[in-house]
Amino acid sequence: PKQQQQQQPGTGTNNNGWDDDNYDYIIHPGELFYDGRYRIKERIGKGSFGQVVRADDLLENVEVAIKIIKSKKPFLMQAKTEIELLTHLTEIDTHDQHNVVRLLRHFMYRNHQCLVFEMLSLNLYELLKNTQFGGVSLNLIRKFAKQVLKALAFLARKDVDIIHCDLKPENILLRHPKKSGVKVIDFGSSCRSNKRMYSYIQSRFYRSPEVMLGLPYSVAIDMWSLGCILAEMHTGEPLFSGSDQFDQMQKIVKLLGMLPDEMIEQANEQHRMQFFERAMLSSTGRVGWTIKQINTTGATSRSGNTGGTQSQPSNTTAPKKPVIPSQDPISSLMEVIRAETNRKKKYPSSETGNSPQNYDLFVDLIHRMLAYDPRQRIKPQEALQHPFIMGSTSTTA
Numbered sequence: 568p569k570q571q572q573q574q575q576p577g578t579g580t581n582n583n584g585w586d587d588d589n590y591d592y593i594i595h596p597g598e599l600f601y602d603g604r605y606r607i608k609e610r611i612g613k614g615s616f617g618q619v620v621r622a623d624d625l626l627e628n629v630e631v632a633i634k635i636i637k638s639k640k641p642f643l644m645q646a647k648t649e650i651e652l653l654t655h656l657t658e659i660d661t662h663d664q665h666n667v668v669r670l671l672r673h674f675m676y677r678n679h680q681c682l683v684f685e686m687l688s689l690n691l692y693e694l695l696k697n698t699q700f701g702g703v704s705l706n707l708i709r710k711f712a713k714q715v716l717k718a719l720a721f722l723a724r725k726d727v728d729i730i731h732c733d734l735k736p737e738n739i740l741l742r743h744p745k746k747s748g749v750k751v752i753d754f755g756s757s758c759r760s761n762k763r764m765y766s767y768i769q770s771r772f773y774r775s776p777e778v779m780l781g782l783p784y785s786v787a788i789d790m791w792s793l794g795c796i797l798a799e800m801h802t803g804e805p806l807f808s809g810s811d812q813f814d815q816m817q818k819i820v821k822l823l824g825m826l827p828d829e830m831i832e833q834a835n836e837q838h839r840m841q842f843f844e845r846a847m848l849s850s851t852g853r854v855g856w857t858i859k860q861i862n863t864t865g866a867t868s869r870s871g872n873t874g875g876t877q878s879q880p881s882n883t884t885a886p887k888k889p890v891i892p893s894q895d896p897i898s899s900l901m902e903v904i905r906a907e908t909n910r911k912k913k914y915p916s917s918e919t920g921n922s923p924q925n926y927d928l929f930v931d932l933i934h935r936m937l938a939y940d941p942r943q944r945i946k947p948q949e950a951l952q953h954p955f956i957m958g959s960t961s962t963t964a
């Protein structure tokens with residue numbers, strides 16, 4: 568039989584040669600999409616979903632961001648969910664008042680789903696990088712917090728009911744590089760709270776306890792993420808930078824103390840035994856739940872979902888450091904949030920809002936966002952009434 572033409576690896580003509588080996592469309596600056604309406608300029612971002620390019624809309628004479636999804640079925644399916652959710656959001660938010668990115672239109676191009684968005688600017692991680700990870704003032708954080716809370720309040724509305732599922736600094740973008748207006752982007756992992764499909768969601772540093780325990784989750788998981796984000800925006804460092812799921816839980820317990828027994832016992836055996844064990848508690852002199860004593864190793868990677876060194880079971884005689892915090896969560900949070908800033912103290916509090924009173928309010932709000940029980944966790948509408956958010960300089964962008 569005729570020798571089957573062997574294709575050399577890497578020369579695969581994927582999708583008629585339009586794609587690279589990773590199902591991504593090969594970007595040609597100047598190329599015209601959508602019957603000549605969009606002229607592609609450059610790639611500005613890359614993700615598991617595909618790529619984001621900057622383009623000129625030659626009809627409306629504006630710049631747009633086009634998210635070009637990989638030409639592979641799972642990514643295409645997820646993009647169709649994102650389009651459904653974003654279309655629903657844009658229809659309800661007719662006057663663009665809820666700080667959620669607007670999907671302008673979508674189309675297929677050479678087997679790639681393309682989503683056209685208004686062009687936004689740098690994300691909050693890039694903003695932190697520009698401060699050399701020194702963090703930003705409480706006044707600026709108040710402005711960011713108020714806008715993201717408005718977005719979360721909108722998503723939590725009964726007629727919207729969408730869980731973002733991947734809130735993190737990279738998914739909050741400035742509208743303009745020199746202004747404080749922000750929008751929430753990337754609904755590629757989102758779902759309706761009554762249509763939860765996945766249990767392994769959220770980027771690790773921002774992952775809520777109920778998701779880590781495999782429990783049913785709700786819009787409250789985005790509030791946990793926001794609590795972590797606001798702390799990070801001020802200190803410049805992730806609040807909980809776990810190198811893996813266990814280390815993540817260990818860091819959370821170290822700061823906030825043990826989770827409620829009810830939550831731990833609601834989890835199935837597989838999830839529970841990943842983190843906790845029964846032991847004699849010195850605090851009560853009785854048997855109770857405690858976090859497993861495992862020595863963790865390795866640096867932490869920002870990718871959040873993957874990477875980082877796995878915790879190793881303690882097969883060594885490494886001293887077992889007590890993981891339960893030495894003081895109450897509020898004091899621990901205050902210590903973390905003020906420690907970094909004292910070292911990098913720059914401006915008088917009159918300009919930055921970094922007064923002791925404001926710190927107390929800021930820490931109280933973060934603490935309420937990090938309530939273990941999602942039913943106790945502060946709701947977006949309540950948080951918008953919190954004294955820190957209502958503070959003197961809280962002007963919306």
Ligand SMILES: COc1ccc(N)cc1-c1cnc(N)c(C(=O)c2cccnc2)n1
Binds near residue numbers: 611614686688753
């Ligand atoms: C300067 O803008 C960006 C830079 C890098 C990246 N990765 C994205 C953007 C950008 C700009 N404007 C937007 N509207 C968006 C998005 O909506 C977006 C980006 C990634 C995934 N989903 C949505 N993304």
